[in-house]
Amino acid sequence: MADNVEKMLYSLVDEFLVYLESVRGLSANSIRTYRNDLNHLMEQLGREKSVAEITVVDLRNCIAWLSARKLSSASVNSFIAAVRTFFAYCRKFGYIETNVALELKTIKMPQHMPRFLTAPEVDELCRQPVVNELLWQKRDAAIFEMLYSSGCRVSEIVSLKIHDLQNGNSSAIITGKGNKDRRVYFEEDARNALALYLEDRKDRFHREGIEDRTPEVFVNQSGGALTAGGVRYILSRYTGSEGTKHHVSPHALRHTFATSMLSKGADVRVVQEMLGHASISTTQRYTHITTERLIDIYNRAHPHGKK
Incomplete structure (x- = not known):
C-alpha cells in the first residue's frame, strides 16, 4: 500500500480531484460532478473512513440510500461511475489491494425520447x-x-x-x-x-x-x-x-x-x-x-x- 499509510476517504478524494484536473485535464463541470458524487459517498460512510476498509456491501448500501432519496437513475449511475473511477485510481496508486467497485453494476435507465423541435x-x-x-x-x-x-x-x-x-x-x-x-x-x-x-x-x-x-x-x-x-x-x-x-x-x-x-x-x-x-x-x-x-x-x- 502507498507509503504503508492507510488513507482516509476525505484525503484521497481531495487528491483524486486534483489528479483529475491537473493530470487528466477534466473540465470544471466534470470536476464538480465528481466532487458532488463523492460527497455522497463521504456523507454515507463518513469522511474519516479508511478507504482500504470499504467493502462492496458499503458501496451497495450507498446506492440503496441514494435510490431511497428518489434520485434519478441517471444521478445514481453518475455516482456509480464516479466511485468506479475513484477506486480504480486508488488501486492504481496502491492505496487498496482489491478494487471492490468492480463488482458494482449500473441500474437500468428508463428510455426517454430526447425533446426536439419541429x-x-x-x-x-x-x-x-x-x-x-x-x-x-x-x-x-x-x-x-x-x-x-x-x-x-x-x-x-x-x-x-x-x-x-x-x-x-x-x-x-x-x-x-x-x-x-x-x-x-x-x-x-x-x-x-x-x-x-x-x-x-x-x-x-x-x-x-x-x-x-x-x-x-x-x-x-x-x-x-x-x-x-x-x-x-x-x-x-x-x-x-x-x-x-x-x-x-x-x-x-x-x-x-x-x-x-x-x-x-x-x-x-x-x-x-x-x-x-x-x-x-x-x-x-x-x-x-x-x-x-x-x-x-x-x-x-x-x-x-x-x-
Whole structure:
C-alpha cells in the first residue's frame, strides 16, 4: 500500500480531484460532478473512513440510500461511475489491494425520447428575439441560430472565441468533451445573425464607453463572457410566458440538429463527428427517434393510420 499509510476517504478524494484536473485535464463541470458524487459517498460512510476498509456491501448500501432519496437513475449511475473511477485510481496508486467497485453494476435507465423541435417551432423560436424586446435582441437571435446550425453543446457555444471562427464565420474549431477538437458549421441564417450581433456589440460598447476585450463571441450586457447558465436563462425568457410558452433547453436545439440531419439523409457517422460523440451508439438513438417520428406522422396522416 502507498507509503504503508492507510488513507482516509476525505484525503484521497481531495487528491483524486486534483489528479483529475491537473493530470487528466477534466473540465470544471466534470470536476464538480465528481466532487458532488463523492460527497455522497463521504456523507454515507463518513469522511474519516479508511478507504482500504470499504467493502462492496458499503458501496451497495450507498446506492440503496441514494435510490431511497428518489434520485434519478441517471444521478445514481453518475455516482456509480464516479466511485468506479475513484477506486480504480486508488488501486492504481496502491492505496487498496482489491478494487471492490468492480463488482458494482449500473441500474437500468428508463428510455426517454430526447425533446426536439419541429421546423415551425425552430422558426418561431429564432423569430422571438426579433419580435420581443426582452434582453439583447441581436445577440439572442445569433445564439439561437448558431446552436441550431451547429449542434453545439451550450458549454461549447459559450466557450467559442472570436479567433476560433473561420472561413467567413462559416465554421469554427471547438474543444468538446475530453478536450477533443472538432469542426462545426454555421449556415447562412446563423452567419447573418452573427454578423449583425458582432456589429451591434461593437457599437453598443463604444456608445457606453466599455472597453471590449472579451475574446468570447457571446458576452453579457456588461461585456463579460456569457455563461451556460446565462444562455439557459435567455432561452427560458423567450420560451416562457413572455414568448412561445413552450419551454426549450439549449440541449433541445442540439437534439433538433441531430434529428434534422438524420431525417434529411445525413450519414450517422458524419452526424457523430459533428456532435462530437465518442460512441456511435449515442448518435444512433437519433435514428430511432426519426423512425418513430415518421411512424407517428404516417399514423396521423394516413386515412387508416389510427386503426
